[in-house]
Amino acid sequence: MLFMVEMNVNIPSDLPTETANEIKAKEKQYSQDLQRSGKWAHIWRIVGEYKNISIFDVESNDELHTLLSGLPLFPYMDIKVTALCRHPSAI
Numbered sequence: 001m002l003f004m005v006e007m008n009v010n011i012p013s014d015l016p017t018e019t020a021n022e023i024k025a026k027e028k029q030y031s032q033d034l035q036r037s038g039k040w041a042h043i044w045r046i047v048g049e050y051k052n053i054s055i056f057d058v059e060s061n062d063e064l065h066t067l068l069s070g071l072p073l074f075p076y077m078d079i080k081v082t083a084l085c086r087h088p089s090a091i
Helices: 018-036 062-071
Strands: 002-009 040-045 051-057 077-084
Touching: 002 062, 018 040, 062 077
Parallel strands: none
Antiparallel strands: 002 051, 002 077, 040 051
């Protein structure tokens, strides 16, 4: 199942810099592991924002929820999920 996931990150300004940097390092490792596994198929940065658009290729809604809620930055994200299917005109 393919999903487009829009993630908007909102780290609180009062979060200590060292703590934020630790969370970001864990986030990078977690996301790269998911990319290597093929579950996180694509990721694009949105220019000028702390936001990305990603494509996930997972077995179920539950698997996607588990992966997203496991993101270290999850508590600081607004997430929008859109289910995708192949367009009949795609080649």
